[in-house]
Amino acid sequence: MWYHWGMFAIADDVLDLCRSVGHEATVLAVLADGLRNGPGDGSALRDAVAAAGDLTAPHPHLEAWRDVYRAFGAKPQRTPCSAEALRRRAARGDLPSVNRLVDAYNAVSIRFAVPIGGEDRSALVGTERLVRASGRSLDEPFDTVKDGVAVVEAPEPGEVVWRDDVGVTCRRWNWRQGRRTALTDATTSAVFLLEGLDVDLTPAASMLCELLEADSVRIERLT
Template identity: 35%
Template sequence: AAGRSAALQTQIAAMEADCRRRWGGVELSAIPGVAAWRAAYKGFGIKKTSYRSSVERLIKRVLGGGALPEVNTLVDLYNAVSLDSGLCLGCDDLDLIEGDLAFRFARPGDTFIDMGAEDGEDPNDPPKDGEVVYADARHVLCRRWNWRQDARTAVSAQTRRAALTAQSNGCGDVEAAAARLADLIASECGGRRRIVVADRAKPTATF
């Protein structure tokens, strides 16, 4: 549902205040969640500072005095948990997804419609060959691991089933973040949830 409840607004404001308390005056590069993804981006050849992980953009926004964007309840919840945990979180409408979900290398013919394209930017922005992407069987859902999301599977107030991802990259407690997010969703949106974990030892999961 669109719009935040008073209780949710209070919780999100508290998370924003805690972020400023913990990280105010600290260089972004020294924040563990930011540093882990900067190193990962550098490792797969991304040198431009215009490409930053989703969690870095949220933290930078809040430390700069801004508030988390108000989009819809589900998006607001996962952004808040991302900010609080220092992990990259994302979400797609499961009814708009085709086939299996996977983090993989980009392939020739992959398509991507940039949900975050700014004025003057072409939203039709396919990934470079070999780039790390999150994709379903049809197209790329997120470029550069967790940089920007495709518009075609974005969640909305009409979403009834969603697939959320929490990515730790060796930094932070992904299971605790997932559990907290699941509890918040149950409180604010209702519904059923299932949490599965994939890692290097077990790279596939069924849900």
């Protein structure tokens, strides 16, 4: 069974996986057009770090993500969700500016401890869907960089991934995004996926919309 919303779909076995460890998943898609990317100045990141409080303290939302990661076989201590990884880096003072758009969603992720990913909509092919990987490497290529070299990986069987009709766009639900759909200086249209477990994502989505300064933005609730 699938839950469909236009260009998005979520397999119900992913939602059932979350429920099996006591959590309800919510996904919001922020679709933005008329974006103007470019170098970031780091101000959004600095403001987010200042507002987030103690980044080293345990956070209930990140603990929930650890539960879900373990449920599909990942090791959150080694490969944490993106929000936990960002907050760890910020706590160490190791959080460089990437570009204006990436800085915007990273700032929101740090502030609210919510995993967020951004995809260039022009690079997506067909339906973007949240599924459990089959383990068939030819059907699920994931292009990334390892030790400074471009490589193609495949997710583990049962791993939760985002993918489109071409291949995987993000591994371990929200751990690492691929290169093919990454936001670049040429990006003018994007989708930002905000993901939560037992939390209201509205404040995070509102902050993101303000930071994007797009010509048009709309929010779609996918779960």
